[in-house]
Each structure stands twice: as C-alpha cells, then as structure tokens.
Amino acid sequence: MxxxxxxxxxxxxxxxxxxxxxxxxxxxxxxxxxxxxxxxxxxxxxxxxxxSAPGHIDIAEAIWGEGRLDPGDPAWTMRHARTLGLSLKANIVVLGAGAGAPLRDLAAGTRWRARGFARTARKSKSYSVAAYESALTQINRAGADGGLCFFDLHRDPDPASLALFAAELVKPNAPFAFIDFTVARKHARLRGCFAEPWDGWPKPVEQTGALIEQSGFRIADIVDETRAFTPLIAKGWARWKSAYDLALQTADHRARSAYLKDLASYAHLWAERFDAIRAGQLRVTRYHTRRKG
Structure with a gap:
C-alpha cells in the first residue's frame, strides 16, 4: 500500500x-x-x-460557571479529592478538567500540585488545561501520586483507552477516583440525554467498573453520588438567563442565531438528563480505585 x-x-x-x-x-x-x-x-x-466548538464551551461556562463544562462547585471537587487521602504536598492529575475550574477548586482547598488535562486545551489567566495527547510529553510517566477523572469516560468513544491512559500517569498503588454518568438500570432510554455535539454514551455501572479494572486499576469502592450531584444541575438553571444575555450581545446575526440554537439544544439535553436522573434511569457514580502494581 x-x-x-x-x-x-x-x-x-x-x-x-x-x-x-x-x-x-x-x-x-x-x-x-x-x-x-x-x-x-x-x-x-x-x-x-x-x-470541541468554542461556542459549546462558552454555553457551558455561562451556565455552570467560569471554567466549568459540567455542573460543579468547589465543594463537589473537594468531596472527591478528600477520598484520595493524599499527603499535604502531593502531585495529582485531573482528567476532564474542563476549562480549569477543578484546578482552581483544588488550589483553594489543598496544597497539592495539580495538572489538568481534557479533550481540548484551554488557557485562563491562572490555570492551563492541556490536551490529552500532550500529557505524556509534559509530565513524568507514572509520576503522579493520585488522580481524578470528571465525566470524561462516557465522552470517549473508547473509555478503556482513557482509563489505560490514566493508569500511565500515576504511580503503582496510587489512588484514583473516576466520577461519571452510568446507566442505572437495563433498557434505560437515554437517547435524548447524550446527543451531538455533546457526544458520548454512558455504560451500566458494572460494565464501567469492568473496563476500569481491565485498564490497570483495582476498584476499592463504588459510590452512588447522584443525590449530591442533582442540586448542582438545579443550581445551574438560575444561570440560563446569563447565557441568553450573552447570546444577545453577539453582533453577528448568523453567529447569534447559531448560538441560540445551540443553547436551546443544550437546555433540552440537560432537561432530559435531569428527568432521567429523577426517573432512576441515569446516575452519577464514583469509582474509588488504586493503580495496580
């Protein structure tokens, strides 16, 4: 050939x-x-x-807050960070770091040195999030003391490869917490909850756990975090008006129309997710694991 x-x-x-x-x-x-x-x-x-269209990132930040591409706040980030049980000045990696908000949360709540990675590189005044493909060139392989992964397993077309990638970043026996959407019961109808351009598809709790274990981690605990997560979605509803106001400030008619269309799509997507969570079809699960070694 x-x-x-x-x-x-x-x-x-x-x-x-x-x-x-x-x-x-x-x-x-x-x-x-x-x-x-x-x-x-x-x-x-x-x-x-x-x-990775910038408009979609702008919409997410307008609703969930600066640097956030998913519902969250400092208490949510620290809730999972504390489960790692790391030393005072540990080095950690954060996958699914959005546009930097989880790094800001960790800087305020710990003395750790955190490096953030996501599907798309982002830079802010204080924090820099690198793209996944550059991670192994920027940090030492198997050098981190622990890690967090927020909502990126379900977004990846091959979540096992992302879990393998996470395993390459941390030391043997290092703690790692994966927080993600999972399917709560069989035959759940979630087509409207995970649609383009906000792609991805969650797997059942057991299937997600199996692929994590096959990727170099031992699962110590599986925790249903849905009750702690749901109020964060409701909190974001109050910010929809700010996202709409941002659209109206766009001078270009076509860009404004496209933004409003994406905003409506995003609103529908999260309304579907909220309903699926309340119906017991979708849940947020934390897998507390340790790197094998």
Whole structure:
C-alpha cells in the first residue's frame, strides 16, 4: 500500500483522529477500494472541530460557571479529592478538567500540585488545561501520586483507552477516583440525554467498573453520588438567563442565531438528563480505585 503524500495545508489531526485515519487507510487497502487521503483527513478534522466548538464551551461556562463544562462547585471537587487521602504536598492529575475550574477548586482547598488535562486545551489567566495527547510529553510517566477523572469516560468513544491512559500517569498503588454518568438500570432510554455535539454514551455501572479494572486499576469502592450531584444541575438553571444575555450581545446575526440554537439544544439535553436522573434511569457514580502494581 503506497503512502500518499501529505499536502502542506492538510488539516492537523490529534492522535485519536490519526489512529482512525490509519485504520481507514488499512481497511481500504484490505478491501481493495480507493482511498482518498485528503477527503478522509478533512472529514476527521471537521468531526474534531464539531466536538470541541468554542461556542459549546462558552454555553457551558455561562451556565455552570467560569471554567466549568459540567455542573460543579468547589465543594463537589473537594468531596472527591478528600477520598484520595493524599499527603499535604502531593502531585495529582485531573482528567476532564474542563476549562480549569477543578484546578482552581483544588488550589483553594489543598496544597497539592495539580495538572489538568481534557479533550481540548484551554488557557485562563491562572490555570492551563492541556490536551490529552500532550500529557505524556509534559509530565513524568507514572509520576503522579493520585488522580481524578470528571465525566470524561462516557465522552470517549473508547473509555478503556482513557482509563489505560490514566493508569500511565500515576504511580503503582496510587489512588484514583473516576466520577461519571452510568446507566442505572437495563433498557434505560437515554437517547435524548447524550446527543451531538455533546457526544458520548454512558455504560451500566458494572460494565464501567469492568473496563476500569481491565485498564490497570483495582476498584476499592463504588459510590452512588447522584443525590449530591442533582442540586448542582438545579443550581445551574438560575444561570440560563446569563447565557441568553450573552447570546444577545453577539453582533453577528448568523453567529447569534447559531448560538441560540445551540443553547436551546443544550437546555433540552440537560432537561432530559435531569428527568432521567429523577426517573432512576441515569446516575452519577464514583469509582474509588488504586493503580495496580
């Protein structure tokens, strides 16, 4: 299979997209059909842009607060941080760090040195969140004393790979807490709760636990955190007006229209999640684990 030259202006792909690109190229060679490298790169680049569109981040921050892409507050962050039982000046990693709010919470509540990572790199005045693909070049492999992962397992098309990635960042026997959505019961109808562009799909509690254990962790405890999480959603409802006001400040008519459309979609998505939680179909689960080693 001959390699096709990459043009100078070809879109740059992250590591997951590059892996998908190579898989598609191999499949084309294996099946014997023509492979259009430029078209495939463009398709994967568009998919990546849609998943991390700045407008969606702006909407989330307008509702949940500066630096937050999911419901949360300092008490929520520290609730899970305290379960790690780390020393006074520990080094930790935070996956699913959003736009930096969990790092701000930890800086206010601990003396730890925290490094934040997410699907999309973000920088604020005080905190920097790096993209996942750059993590292993920025910190020592197996160097962290512990870690937290907020709501990123369900977002990943291959959550086991993200859990494996987390295992590479921490020392053997280091504590790690995974906090995420899980399906509370079989045959739950959650299609409206996890739709594009806010993608992802949660798995049942046992299935999520199994993939975490297969990825290099031992589960010490599984805790239902739904009752602590639900008020954070309700708290965000009061901020919907600020998100709407932000849209009205947009001078460009098309951009304003697109923002309002995304805002309506986001409101519907969280209303569906809230209803699913109240109906006992969706829950928030914390897996308290330790790195095998």
């Amino acid at each position: 001959a390699n096709q030259p990459k043009s100078a202006d070809a879109p740059r792909l992250d590591w997951r997209a590059r892996l998908a690109f190579e898989n598609r190229r191999f499949n084309a060679w294996w099946e014997g059909y023509a492979f259009d490298a430029a078209a495939e790169r463009a398709t994967l680049a568009r998919a990546g842009e849609a998943a």
